[in-house]
Amino acid sequence: MELTTVWFVLIAVLWTGYFLLEGFDFGVGVLLPFLSRDEADRRVIVRSIGPVWDGNEVWLLVAGGATFAAFPEWYATLFSGFYLPLFLILLALIARGVALEYRGKSGSPRGWDRAFFWGSLGPAFLWGVAFANIVRGVPLDARHEYTGTLFTLLNPFALLGGLATLLLCTSHGAVFLALRTTGELRAAASRAARSLAPATIVVVMAFLLTIGGPRPVLEGAWWAAVALAALGLLGATAATLRGRDGWAFTASAVAVVAVVAGLFVRLFPNVLPALDPANSLTVTNAASTPYTLTVMTWVAAIFTPVVLAYQAWTYWVFRRRLTGPPAGSR
Template sequence: MTTLEIVWFLLICVLWIGYLVLEGFDFGAGALVRVLGKTTEERGALLRTFGPVWDGNEVWLIVAGGATFAAFPHWYATLFSGFYLALFLLLVALIIRNVGVEFWGKDTGARWKSRWEWAIVVGSALPAVLLGVAWANIAGGVPLTDDGEFAGTFWTLLNPYALAGGVTSLVLFLAHGSHFLALRTEGELHARAVTLARRLAPVAFAVVLAFSVWTLARMDGIEPLSAVLAGVAVLAAGAAWWRALLGSEGWAFAGSALSVAALFASLFAWLYPNAMAASEGPALSLHMAASTPYTLQVMTVVAAIFTPLVLLYQGWTYWVFRRRVAVDPA
């Protein structure tokens, strides 16, 4: 395996982790809109907490997909053909959620707003589950042919370990979103978000611990880096719970963000040096899936120029919309 192949695998991992951390609180907050918001005005305030940033967060997904296509085309082909139905459901859910955020305020009718609120809830919860299922399958292994093609069906993806990954990502994102809402709201809505965060944090700690133990138990010999990262994920989830109980909202949110990042990083560490692990047949290695050295060289130059610009722009966006959101008077 060449140095550039390793570099681009790491970059793709960073892009996916960035997406999961940032969209993780979007998904969690969106799924909780009808839980925390008791009135139209409160639900509008909840939407304003992540409304200005969700589209910027999705840039990470687009870039991760594009980078995978360019750097590891065989990985992209196997993933997007074998997981076609699951990825189609993910795309539909994202479209529904995003349209709901944009259309919610286009009419003042209660029925109109209620419909789009439910669209946001479903469109936030479903991707949270599907992403966990997908990465648990990619790292845990799926049936592959000798050519590295997916040899299973949609139902193959719904195995117990993958479903546990989906439940884990959903619960973790809900807790992550509740910490975000506690950090971004004020008044009665803030008090409600704090209470919910304190209830969800121990559940997130429990599922992250259980899934991490199961992941380590599935390995053919413990992968040291993966084990360390899984331990960090568990400790960070516990720290988020502890800080939420103390009322330290910023640190609780940081803990949940670290837990999301470390949990998925542990899966990536387990996956390396493969692009797709195999439960049957040979695994698809990164070297087999990679583009030509020249392609990777050009991509590296482009990434070195534009990545800092994207990060600066997104950082500026978060700075502009950093203040807490209040409920508009009825």
């Protein structure tokens, strides 16, 4: 396998890990005002991601850095053409991080809770808008420069993609909260997961099945990913109805992985298709030199297992369910 393909796969893995882990963080933030009855509930909800949320964001940083180093043409075109949406995502992530750090230090945390909510909802929606445009294609000229406007990116299919990722993350967050909490909060999270399930299944599958464009190069893998996403969503719903929180989260995780992996399968061998196929960026014309890719491969081979082992250990340490104060002490 050529190194350009290897790094395309590695970047896909990084983005998949980001949406898998940060996805339930976003969902928890979106659900905060709807599941919490009082400050005690809000503290438990925030604590459910407290030890891991900043580690989950590292996947985004590494994915961006790997894209810059392995496919600089892709990075340059993407971050110039998608500048405003990506800037809004960055602002939302900053607001969200500040809110999580400071809500416990403030005498009035409600303002920070609103920042946490909007800082979670915004990226969950805008990442879907961005990836919908990336996979379907955008207007690029012969120099691989974006020639559209902000409104070009806000097309109906992209908005459908944003709604799909928002619902997917929110549902993922609901099953995560059901897994991590007890009592009335767990029951509320389970009800939210059941309520969100029908809309999530319909919208996510509509998004995947209406991508359009040329037939994917890896057509068998694409349809396998679509089928796995559907099975994951249905399995999460069935497990939630039976009160099997662990299986529900596992099935939801499978669905998230299948959706993101499917988008990258659909994208290959392009990294940013153009409406005029002659101007598309591919794994070949957007890649760094072979020497750069070789050095990066050695670095990744050494340090990636260490990072994965550390993060797995973190989740193992904080695996127990969280409990709030008894109902009579609220």
